[in-house]
Amino acid sequence: MEIVDLYRRLRANGVLGLNWRNAEYQLVHNQRRYFPLVDDKLKSKRLAEAAGIAVPPLFGVIEYPHEVRTFDAIVQDHEDFVVKPAEGSGGDGILVIVGRDGAGFRLANGTVMSADEMRFHINNILAGTFSLGGQPDKALIEYRIRFDPLFKHIAFQGVPDIRIIVFYGVPIMAMTRLPTEESSGKANLHQGAIGAGIDMTSGRTLNAVWHDRIITTHPDTGAPVSGVQIPHWEILLHHAARSFDLTHLGYQGIDMVLDSERGPVMLELNARPGLSIQIANGEGLGLRLAKVEEYLQSAPDTLALVDSRVAFTKAHFVPRPAV
Amino acid sequence: MRNRTVYLLAAVFAAAGLALFAYKVLALDFPLTPGDAPDNWAVETRVTFQAAGGPVAVRLFIPRNTRAYTILDQSFVSRGYALAMELTPDGRMASLTRRQAKGPQTVYFRFLIHRAEPAPPPPQAEPAPVQPPPWKTLRLIAARALLDQIRNEGETATALAQALIKRLAATDPDDAARSLLGKTAGAERIVDVAAGVLALGGIHARSVHGIALAESQKPVHTVHWLEVAEAGAWHRMTADPAAPEVPAGWFPWWRGTGKMAQVDGGSHPKLRITVERAADQTIVDSLSQDRAQAKNLVTSAMASLPLEVQQVYRVLLVVPLGVLLLVVLRNVIGLKSFGTFMPVLIALAFRETQLLWGIVLFTVIVAIGLAIRLWMENLRLLVVPRLAAVLIVVVGAMAVLSVASAQLGLTGGLSVALFPMVILTMTVERMSVIWDERGPRDAVQQGVGSLVVATVCYLLMSHPLVEHLFFQFPELLLVVLAAVLLLGRYSGYRLTELYRFRPLAGGQP
Numbered sequence: 001m002e003i004v005d006l007y008r009r010l011r012a013n014g015v016l017g018l019n020w021r022n023a024e025y026q027l028v029h030n031q032r033r034y035f036p037l038v039d040d041k042l043k044s045k046r047l048a049e050a051a052g053i054a055v056p057p058l059f060g061v062i063e064y065p066h067e068v069r070t071f072d073a074i075v076q077d078h079e080d081f082v083v084k085p086a087e088g089s090g091g092d093g094i095l096v097i098v099g100r101d102g103a104g105f106r107l108a109n110g111t112v113m114s115a116d117e118m119r120f121h122i123n124n125i126l127a128g129t130f131s132l133g134g135q136p137d138k139a140l141i142e143y144r145i146r147f148d149p150l151f152k153h154i155a156f157q158g159v160p161d162i163r164i165i166v167f168y169g170v171p172i173m174a175m176t177r178l179p180t181e182e183s184s185g186k187a188n189l190h191q192g193a194i195g196a197g198i199d200m201t202s203g204r205t206l207n208a209v210w211h212d213r214i215i216t217t218h219p220d221t222g223a224p225v226s227g228v229q230i231p232h233w234e235i236l237l238h239h240a241a242r243s244f245d246l247t248h249l250g251y252q253g254i255d256m257v258l259d260s261e262r263g264p265v266m267l268e269l270n271a272r273p274g275l276s277i278q279i280a281n282g283e284g285l286g287l288r289l290a291k292v293e294e295y296l297q298s299a300p301d302t303l304a305l306v307d308s309r310v311a312f313t314k315a316h317f318v319p320r321p322a323v
Numbered sequence: 324m325r326n327r328t329v330y331l332l333a334a335v336f337a338a339a340g341l342a343l344f345a346y347k348v349l350a351l352d353f354p355l356t357p358g359d360a361p362d363n364w365a366v367e368t369r370v371t372f373q374a375a376g377g378p379v380a381v382r383l384f385i386p387r388n389t390r391a392y393t394i395l396d397q398s399f400v401s402r403g404y405a406l407a408m409e410l411t412p413d414g415r416m417a418s419l420t421r422r423q424a425k426g427p428q429t430v431y432f433r434f435l436i437h438r439a440e441p442a443p444p445p446p447q448a449e450p451a452p453v454q455p456p457p458w459k460t461l462r463l464i465a466a467r468a469l470l471d472q473i474r475n476e477g478e479t480a481t482a483l484a485q486a487l488i489k490r491l492a493a494t495d496p497d498d499a500a501r502s503l504l505g506k507t508a509g510a511e512r513i514v515d516v517a518a519g520v521l522a523l524g525g526i527h528a529r530s531v532h533g534i535a536l537a538e539s540q541k542p543v544h545t546v547h548w549l550e551v552a553e554a555g556a557w558h559r560m561t562a563d564p565a566a567p568e569v570p571a572g573w574f575p576w577w578r579g580t581g582k583m584a585q586v587d588g589g590s591h592p593k594l595r596i597t598v599e600r601a602a603d604q605t606i607v608d609s610l611s612q613d614r615a616q617a618k619n620l621v622t623s624a625m626a627s628l629p630l631e632v633q634q635v636y637r638v639l640l641v642v643p644l645g646v647l648l649l650v651v652l653r654n655v656i657g658l659k660s661f662g663t664f665m666p667v668l669i670a671l672a673f674r675e676t677q678l679l680w681g682i683v684l685f686t687v688i689v690a691i692g693l694a695i696r697l698w699m700e701n702l703r704l705l706v707v708p709r710l711a712a713v714l715i716v717v718v719g720a721m722a723v724l725s726v727a728s729a730q731l732g733l734t735g736g737l738s739v740a741l742f743p744m745v746i747l748t749m750t751v752e753r754m755s756v757i758w759d760e761r762g763p764r765d766a767v768q769q770g771v772g773s774l775v776v777a778t779v780c781y782l783l784m785s786h787p788l789v790e791h792l793f794f795q796f797p798e799l800l801l802v803v804l805a806a807v808l809l810l811g812r813y814s815g816y817r818l819t820e821l822y823r824f825r826p827l828a829g830g831q832p
Contacts, residue, residue: 003818006825006828009828013827013828015827019817020814023812023813028325065705127705127707129706190761209826212826278827283827284827
């Protein structure tokens with residue numbers, strides 16, 4: 001009966017499960033025809049640019065195998081860059097090149113990749129090795145984020161990102177994902193990255209979760225990970241609130257990073273954002289979503305403008321006192 | 324609104340399926356379990372050939388009632404052919420003729436037999452004159468020589484027959500035996516020759532040909548034995564001196580040296596016999612015409628199909644249940660597996676390989692494929708050629724496993740041929756990408772997860788009760804459909820999520 005009790009408690013706390021997210025949010029509030037806008041990172045990049053949201057500058061796109069030859073020309077003026085599949089998922093297939101090593105490329109984790117291996121990797125991307133459903137894909141070559149020095153002590157060899165779940169333009173919940181040595185610079189929680197919840201009103205980090213454990217300091221650097229103020233929080237909130245107008249997806253996640261020169265930069269949008277954000281925040285998404293649904297029913301006009309959505313977030317989503 | 328439509332659809336489907344199910348069980352007395360099936364068998368003979376364009380005649384032995392077996396129902400499916408029956412000394416024979424036919428032809432002959440319980444005493448030998456075979460010169464001399472050899476080895480007719488069979492079935496028969504048997508001496512030839520030699524010696528003997536009645540998914544081969552008259556009764560023995568007892572399930576079909584089917588005016592004749600424990604209800608119908616009309620109305624759907632196709636549906640009809648289980652395991656329990664339906668397809672292959680062998684073979688092939696695929700990463704192959712290469716490796720590994728297990732005498736290993744190779748290839752490819760991107764732990768975890776799901780699906784799908792229910796009551800598919808629809812709107816937690824989110828269970832319940 002413990003299981004039944006656990007089930008009831010989770011429901012009462014509004015913790016979203018995958019079935020709940022899919023059946024009540026993703027399938028209900030997201031129309032299929034808008035999916036390509038977020039599944040193809042090239043499309044979402046162009047939408048964001050048009051709306052005045054900064055994105056990593058695009059150096060080039062490789063769409064067909066015969067264009068792989070053009071790779072050298074695309075990167076000849078750039079010492080460092082990122083190669084990623086346009087329709088990749090879960091961070092698979094992304095290469096971060098931090099510098100050159102003769103004819104080869106130095107990766108973020110210190111290994112060197114030959115020009116030959118690079119062409120092979122791009123061909124793999126084009127053939128759909130990393131895309132949803134194995135569809136043929138495009139390879140994007142873009143600017144490498146130089147992350148804000150603030151994050152130096154709480155990120156290991158990678159770029160920490162900030163994810164915000166947005167429901168009809170209202171930022172619902174946020175977290176930052178901090179790479180660790182174990183996650184080899186990637187920001188995926190199940191690969192060993194740290195997830196830290198964020199107080200929506202102030203932009204300070206709350207508890208951090210590493211492998212389902214609550215931690216207060218970074219396992220590699222020892223720096224504190226809770227109570228850190230995320231810079232440019234206002235801008236991040238406004239970008240998130242605006243993202244709904246770009247894609248018309250009722251339920252989505254927006255992934256952003258802080259570049260030392262460009263400030264908040266949007267990396268990608270996600271129609272099926274993961275649920276670990278709840279663990280990082282120590283709180284379920286369900287009650288917050290219900291609150292927005294209530295206003296959408298009774299007073300939709302109050303959520304029509306970006307500013308009013310941000311105001312709504314700050315008014316309603318005060319973090320629960322730590323358990 | 325959305326949910327209401329789903330609930331309504333599910334309720335309609337479930338109600339329709341259960342109503343038909345209940346009607347068949349309660350009003351028409353369909354048995355719920357396979358156990359109370361009587362000893363009835365449905366046999367189907369299919370003759371295919373290429374007609375040359377002129378007149379065509381197919382001559383086919385057909386069985387008749389014996390003491391042990393009753394033919395309940397028989398029918399031919401042969402469009403355009405005229406049917407005639409005649410009684411020959413070797414059995415009943417059906418002639419199917421057609422004045423003109425060209426191209427591929429198929430003739431079906433089906434019958435149902437009922438086995439009497441308990442087995443009756445051996446049949447009486449009718450006092451007919453012994454007919455010596457029409458052998459001349461060399462063969463006659465060889466047969467006489469054999470008779471001389473065995474004359475001293477026994478008093479009774481059966482003892483003599485056993486001595487004869489021992490010589491004929493020897494791994495290295497002497498010249499006399501060899502000249503009678505010819506180059507290839509199977510059981511059929513041995514019993515035919517033995518009957519001839521014994522007849523020459525004035526002993527009443529006959530060769531009998533039939534089939535073994537046993538549950539089998541594959542076409543059956545004919546079996547052959549010898550009957551020798553002694554003290555007014557027929558005594559039976561097989562062509563195998565090591566196991567002379569004729570098994571109880573051997574059903575006599577025709578006698579003598581003739582072939583079961585002969586085709587005139589056609590080429591490439593092929594004969595295929597399938598046997599199946601009969602759908603109990605259809606038999607009862609033909610025994611007692613009671614309520615037959617109503618029953619035929621609801622059962623005719625499956626029972627009217629050719630037996631071969633029926634056997635396919637025995638498998639196909641349980642697949643939906645396997646898929647339902649898969650949905651539960653993924654969406655309610657939260658297990659992860661490769662590919663949506665891959666575990667069900669693997670479970671289908673397990674039906675042929677048996678569980679233990681299936682798991683061993685699957686693991687070995689995927690391990691070999693994965694090792695080679697991970698090494699292939701160094702070759703920098705483009706994706707489609709690489710997939711093709713993995714497929715070839717998988718097929719090659721399957722062939723090597725089959726040959727190796729045949730050499731070792733492990734018949735279980737041969738069934739590896741039934742694995743779906745494309746599914747295995749995709750599994751290897753997915754697993755290697757996960758291996759590279761997320762590490763070996765994730766890859767192995769998902770691989771084992773798939774195997775667990777496949778095993779559970781297999782255990783459910785191969786249960787005799789499940790197979791019986793879904794074949795006898797295909798309307799249960801509607802109930803499965805209803806359940807899948809409902810699960811499609813299930814928004815509760817998966818069991819694994821309860822564990823994952825347990826830190827969030829604080830506060831008041």
